Amino acid sequence: xxxxxxxxxxxxxxxxxxxxxxxxxxxxxxxxxxxxxxxxxxxxxxxxxxxxxxxxxxxxxxxxxxxxxxxxxxxxxxxxxxxxxxxxxxxxxxxxxxxxxxxxxxxxxxxxxxxxxxxxxx
Amino acid sequence: xxxxxxxxxxxxxxxxxxxxxxxxxxxxxxxxxxxxxxxxxxxxxxxxxxxxxxxxxxxxxxxxxxxxxxxxxxxxxxxxxxxxxxxxxxxxxxxxxxxxxxxxxxxxxxxxxxxxxxxxxx
Numbered sequence: 624x625x626x627x628x629x630x631x632x633x634x635x636x637x638x639x640x641x642x643x644x645x646x647x648x649x650x651x652x653x654x655x656x657x658x659x660x661x662x663x664x665x666x667x668x669x670x671x672x673x674x675x676x677x678x679x680x681x682x683x684x685x686x687x688x689x690x691x692x693x694x695x696x697x698x699x700x701x702x703x704x705x706x707x708x709x710x711x712x713x714x715x716x717x718x719x720x721x722x723x724x725x726x727x728x729x730x731x732x733x734x735x736x737x738x739x740x741x742x743x744x745x
Numbered sequence: 746x747x748x749x750x751x752x753x754x755x756x757x758x759x760x761x762x763x764x765x766x767x768x769x770x771x772x773x774x775x776x777x778x779x780x781x782x783x784x785x786x787x788x789x790x791x792x793x794x795x796x797x798x799x800x801x802x803x804x805x806x807x808x809x810x811x812x813x814x815x816x817x818x819x820x821x822x823x824x825x826x827x828x829x830x831x832x833x834x835x836x837x838x839x840x841x842x843x844x845x846x847x848x849x850x851x852x853x854x855x856x857x858x859x860x861x862x863x864x865x866x867x
Contacts, residue, residue: 668792668814692790723752
């Protein structure tokens, strides 16, 4: 099988499948989890949230934290995203466990509000 | 293992991993291929291209067509994307095989230009 040599990242762009599974660290270098997936606005093509997966063993007890895309900065040295977020701040953050939230605008405003990021017009 | 019941799509949003692997049809109902991945602008969080994978057997001879996100409309009946694109038009379209293109703005303008879509400011 010949797979193309994928340029999964340039200075400007990143491939969707490279984002998924990428580790997330905070500025203290603590590992917060990995990006499970991200939600794209169908109309505008803008990413509305990335979903950070955290905790649990073998998928049991995992928790999912929607994060505004703006929070994520890729750090080549750590080969992961670096987020300005300490663990106590994450502990109080909007999250879900067994079932995805409804992803409506009210939820969006809650999430962005928690992180002090202006909820964009998608 | 307990995986959450993922709402992979709402009226507004679609999950990244649902986009990948989705079949693409044209208006004549012909299958054009599947979405392999898509490229996101790291800064703005906007999707710049979806990559349509087409042809080949077991990965040999596949070709990859970058498409402006705006071209894709999800059609629940076909459980796939519907694109206004006949096969002859696709045959002349920008594509790559063994190696991803450089994904710079010149390339972006070529791709968007081919499909008659204004290249947005990302």
